[in-house]
Amino acid sequence: MKMSKMGVKTRHHRGSDEALSQEILFQCTQLKRHCAGIYGLGNLLVRARNNIINIVRHNLEAYECAEVSLPVIQPKSLWEASGRWDTYTKTKQMFTFEGRNGEYCLAPTAEEIVLDFIKENIVSYKDLPVNIFQIGNKYRDELRVRGGLLRSKEFLMKDGYSFHASFEDMVKEYNSMKECYIKIFSDLGLNVIAVKAVSAEIGGKVSEEFMCFSDIGEDTVLLDNKNGIALNTEILEYPDMLQEIKDSIPDFDVKNLQEVQCIELGHIFQLGKVYSESMGGYYVNSDGKKEAYYMGCYGIGINRTLGAICENNCDEEGLVWPDSIAPYKCVIVPANEYLSEAENLYHTLKGNCIDTVLDDRNITFGTKIKDAKLLGFPYMVIIGKKYSENSQLEVEKRKSYEKFFLDKNDLINLLKK
């Protein structure tokens, strides 16, 4: 990609947000606030997000989850069936509108629609279990938005749903998804822990959240380092849940818990039969009897994960994309009289399938360097004075500022990794 065609504008000043990463995203115009909680994303964010999506997708497919796509516009009737139309509209958390054939909502979540989707495909115990997921926009008219990507009204979410003939099978799948989620976050380079949580409006009993440590996080997590468990502080408000924990762990004591701030990136639930019963999700068992199936539900906030990664990977000079999801592997920064040499290298790297940006803008060298750091490309290849002095390429690593010289082939090998 040529920088001149990317439609980016960088600024000298940062604006304000409680999260440094979000300030930087506004500064380099990768995040544009159109109105409260509604954002446009620039090229770098979209490419990084696509990389996250691919990691999520590949891991889920390795666990035999099948990708589908469900509509965002959903009819009121489905939400009345589950009883959640009133729950969500009362608190004005859901966007609704009048269409030609009645009322609709913009999906805040998808339990209703997924049942409507899968119902006719699951009629016998032989059709179970099934685990399907989608990656799509969700809409929630949040009472309060926060921190750019971290809490917005329109956001990209991966949501998955599993269907089972028995409670045991549901629990088994739940545990398998937990394992899968831990793998996903580890592939993304995030340090994430599973935390016991309250299920709220989604329903069901057992649920765990996947939390990433961060001072700007909205959630407070209580760590029991001795017993190796963690729980969301909101559990303290539910005496029965607290009692369950006390019963299962003999020397559990609220006094020994350590408080940490976290960002919630994912949440998995054992839903049980709540939705299948209300929405008519039945199958016929081996005895020929009709039964509602058990369900599990598994979500990852993709935009929020992107935001958390930015927050974990930035410094005073700008973003520092980790290799796992970097939108481009490197940027070529030429002094203006070396543009044609830079262009040659650009085509060579592209020819080797390396995602490369060429800063071909007719601006001063210093500005290009500043922008390269601000935008956070993992490697910067400088073509200028030193290029003519020696045939090796000057390379600087964004993260460590480490500088070294490489032959063209060594550079290709380095970036191909």
Place this chain on the structure above:
RNA sequence: CGAGGUGUGGCUCAGCUUGGUAGAGCGCCUGGUUUGGGACCAGGAUGCCGCAGGUUCAAAUCCUGUCACCUCGACCA
């Protein structure tokens, strides 16, 4: 919805207390000099001061209303 705060060129903001020709920095355009870590000189363009009423000879400034946005609470991936 409760409590605070802010709306002024593309961006960030000053000016408002005490009414009197609309400001700065960055960005943008033209010309020239620069060209390895956010260059310099000269010239130039850009505003219904969020919107609507009111007070006044006169309103960015005072009053009333309204809308939008931000921060803090109650809800959530």
